[in-house]
Amino acid sequence: GDSVTQMEGPVTLSEEAFLTINCTYTAxxxxxxxxxxxYPGEGLQLLLKATKAxxxxxxxxxxxxxxKETTSFHLEKGSVQVSDSAVYFCALSEGQAGTALxxxxxxxxxxxx
Amino acid sequence: NAGVTQTPxxxxxxxxxxxxxxxxxxxxxxxxxxxxQDPGMGLRLIHYSVGAGITDQGEVPNGYNVSxxxxxxxxxxxxxxxxxxxxxxxxxxxxxxxxxxxxYTFGSGTRLTVV
Numbered sequence: 001g002d003s004v005t006q007m008e009g010p011v012t013l014s015e016e017a018f019l020t021i022n023c024t025y026t027a028x029x030x031x032x033x034x035x036x037x038x039y040p041g042e043g044l045q046l047l048l049k050a051t052k053a054x055x056x057x058x059x060x061x062x063x064x065x066x067x068k069e070t071t072s073f074h075l076e077k078g079s080v081q082v083s084d085s086a087v088y089f090c091a092l093s094e095g096q097a098g099t100a101l102x103x104x105x106x107x108x109x110x111x112x113x
Numbered sequence: 114n115a116g117v118t119q120t121p122x123x124x125x126x127x128x129x130x131x132x133x134x135x136x137x138x139x140x141x142x143x144x145x146x147x148x149x150q151d152p153g154m155g156l157r158l159i160h161y162s163v164g165a166g167i168t169d170q171g172e173v174p175n176g177y178n179v180s181x182x183x184x185x186x187x188x189x190x191x192x193x194x195x196x197x198x199x200x201x202x203x204x205x206x207x208x209x210x211x212x213x214x215x216x217y218t219f220g221s222g223t224r225l226t227v228v
Contacts, residue, residue, distance in 0.1 A: 004155075034216075043117075043203055043219035044156075089155065100146060100171060101205075101217060103155040 002027045006090045006104035013080055013111050021075040021107045023064075023090035031092040033057075033066055033073040034101065038087040047075075047088070085111045115140050119204050119220035126194040126227045134189040134223050136204035142218070144207045145187040149173065149200040150222075156203065162187055194227045201225070 007022040025031065032051045036044040048057030053068035062077045073090060090104040120135045138145065146161035158171030162181040176198060178190040187206075191198060204220040 041221075043221045044205075044217075045219070046216040049216065100158045100161060101156075103148075103157075105153055105155040 002031065002092060002094055002102050004090050004092055004102055004104040006088075006107055009087075009106070009108040011107060011109045013109070015082055015111055015113050016079045017111075019075070019077040019080045019084075019109065021088055021090075021109070023073045023075065023104060025071050025073065025090075025092050027071075027092060027094065029094065031094055033064070034091045034093070035062070035064055035073070035075050036089040036091060036103075038089065038106070040086070044089065080109070080111045082111050082113050085109055117204055117206055117218050117220035119202075119223050121223060122221070124223060124225050126191070126225065128194060128196060128227060130194050132191050132194065134191075134202055134204075134225070136187045136189065136220060137185050138187075138204075138206040138218070139185065140206065140208070140218065141184060142206035142208050143184070144209075145181070146171070146205050146217075147177070147179065147187070147189045148203045148205065150203060151200050159189065159202075191225075196227045199225060199227045 003026045005024050034049045035047040037047045038044045048059040050057040050066035056065045064073050064075045087106045087108050089106045091101045117138045143164050147159040148156040150156045157173050159177050160179040162168045165181050168179050202223045205217045207217045
């Protein structure tokens with residue numbers, strides 16, 4: 001079945017450092033891809049999404065490009081802030097009318113000043 | 114404020130007890146779902162519903178029951194709680210068109226401990 005694999009954490013960075021969180025997926029069709037963020041004690045919030053190959057999703061300085069040839073959707077940010085400390089989840093939806101999100105295990109990011 | 118409301122936020126149960134986790138949304142979303150979040154496991158789908166009167170099982174449905182009598186509410190019932198059901202539970206909803214067009218909205222979660 002479809003699955004998502006993302007890099008294990010925790011990831012510890014200093015403020016203004018460059019961030020990459022790797023995400024690869026396995027899917028039989030043409031999934032939509034998402035990054036969700038979970039701040040401490042809160043639910044998940046959609047960070048960005050991409051619905052077809054070569055699409056780039058972006059939000060709050062974060063970016064991710066849907067790479068069909070490498071089945072990847074890596075999350076990047078050029079300069080992280082302390083406020084970016086959270087758990088990041090990569091997810092896919094099985095097709096346009098997918099009924100569920102399939103999540104990776106999550107990557108904890110900790111940014112220090 | 115529009116969104117997904119989950120109650121209670123915290124709950125401690127004894128093994129064998131039953132309880133209902135409540136989920137309500139005011140966005141007229143057709144699709145609602147329940148996930149559980151466990152350390153190192155990500156989120157796993159328990160049950161979902163594509164509309165009132167329609168429910169289906171997800172990846173980990175055993176020990177849980179759901180029903181959908183209204184568009185707004187989607188309660189999750191634990192029939193006989195077990196320690197393995199200790200987890201954080203999230204309810205999520207979205208409108209028609211698939212996840213690609215309508216992002217899921219998540220509740221803030223219910224932290225359940227079964228002793």
